[in-house]
Amino acid sequence: MKKRLVFLALAAIALASCNGGFTKGDGGMEYKILDDKSGPSIKEGDFISFNFIVKTDADSVLQSTYEKGQPIRMAVPKLTGKGNIMTPFSTFSEGDSAMIKVNIDSMSKGHPRPKELKGKFLVYVVKIEKVIAKGNLTDPVFQGRIQDYIKNISEEAKAKEPASIKKYIDDNKLKVTTTASGLNYVINQQGSGPLPATGDTIVVNYTGRFMNGKIFETSVKAEAIKNKMQINPMNPYKPIRFALGAPGMIQGFTEGFMLLNKGTKATLVIPSKLAYGDQGNQMMQAYTPLAFDVEVVDIIHPNPNAPKPAQPAMPTVQAPVKK
Numbered sequence: 001m002k003k004r005l006v007f008l009a010l011a012a013i014a015l016a017s018c019n020g021g022f023t024k025g026d027g028g029m030e031y032k033i034l035d036d037k038s039g040p041s042i043k044e045g046d047f048i049s050f051n052f053i054v055k056t057d058a059d060s061v062l063q064s065t066y067e068k069g070q071p072i073r074m075a076v077p078k079l080t081g082k083g084n085i086m087t088p089f090s091t092f093s094e095g096d097s098a099m100i101k102v103n104i105d106s107m108s109k110g111h112p113r114p115k116e117l118k119g120k121f122l123v124y125v126v127k128i129e130k131v132i133a134k135g136n137l138t139d140p141v142f143q144g145r146i147q148d149y150i151k152n153i154s155e156e157a158k159a160k161e162p163a164s165i166k167k168y169i170d171d172n173k174l175k176v177t178t179t180a181s182g183l184n185y186v187i188n189q190q191g192s193g194p195l196p197a198t199g200d201t202i203v204v205n206y207t208g209r210f211m212n213g214k215i216f217e218t219s220v221k222a223e224a225i226k227n228k229m230q231i232n233p234m235n236p237y238k239p240i241r242f243a244l245g246a247p248g249m250i251q252g253f254t255e256g257f258m259l260l261n262k263g264t265k266a267t268l269v270i271p272s273k274l275a276y277g278d279q280g281n282q283m284m285q286a287y288t289p290l291a292f293d294v295e296v297v298d299i300i301h302p303n304p305n306a307p308k309p310a311q312p313a314m315p316t317v318q319a320p321v322k323k
Contacts, residue, residue, distance in 0.1 A: 028103025037095030191263025
């Protein structure tokens with residue numbers, strides 16, 4: 001279903017580009033409603049949930065909330081500045097889909113234009129999934145309606161999780177072993193030597209995926225290029241190092257590496273209860289299972305006579321670290 005939604009959104013981009021009919025806004029911004037549903041327009045202070053796809057008019061898709069399964073949820077702010085992408089939202093209502101074109105040069109005025117952005121516009125295809133009007137509601141009632149909506153979405157995701165894990169395992173023909181905690185793993189290449197213990201430093205290459213196969217992070221640059229990911233200049237694309245059992249590491253990551261010795265390549269399919277559970281994080285919604293293709297490059301045993309160093313930061317491992 002998500003692939004179909006992405007396909008339809010991209011088809012809408014092509015159609016709208018051919019047909020024109022855009023309304024011009026400030027700062028070189030243009031917009032056009034593609035599917036107009038009846039209902040009250042969005043107002044400042046309303047809660048909205050929306051999905052979007054963003055691309056340049058001369059390049060491929062840069063980002064898609066459909067692929068992450070994580071729509072944007074927010075209260076509509078007071079709009080300031082010319083060319084603000086949310087300016088047209090006041091003309092939208094629940095169920096609407098629209099295209100918004102933002103002039104890249106206007107958007108980056110006063111700053112160097114990002115080299116990866118080609119063409120004249122950033123093109124957003126937006127679908128308004130839900131609107132909860134603030135109106136005259138008291139804050140407790142308004143927040144209660146928002147929490148009820150989010151709770152229902154989470155419960156739907158929770159109900160779908162077992163099937164999504166099974167589908168990922170079946171689609172990738174993985175012959176997994178399942179631990180008592182629910183971690184699924186398969187050894188793709190057996191290493192040698194002793195298994196790591198709590199306190200050992202693990203040096204690891206990894207590629208993290210959602211259950212739809214989309215990569216959300218990798219330490220392997222060749223993998224990023226192969227999958228046509230945007231190259232993150234802040235990512236050094238080298239094995240990460242972390243102390244096994246360090247506070248904050250998701251349970252499935254810690255448990256999985258205690259099963260792998262040096263040189264082992266494996267796939268870990270981690271249910272949400274061993275990852276980000278019923279809270280999710282900024283990258284993913286609640287009840288999101290994850291898959292990791294990993295390689296244990298090295299296992300470093302601590303020197304009992306060495307002074308205790310501070311735990312190093314791991315800026316490139318956003319997903320495995322529980323917030």
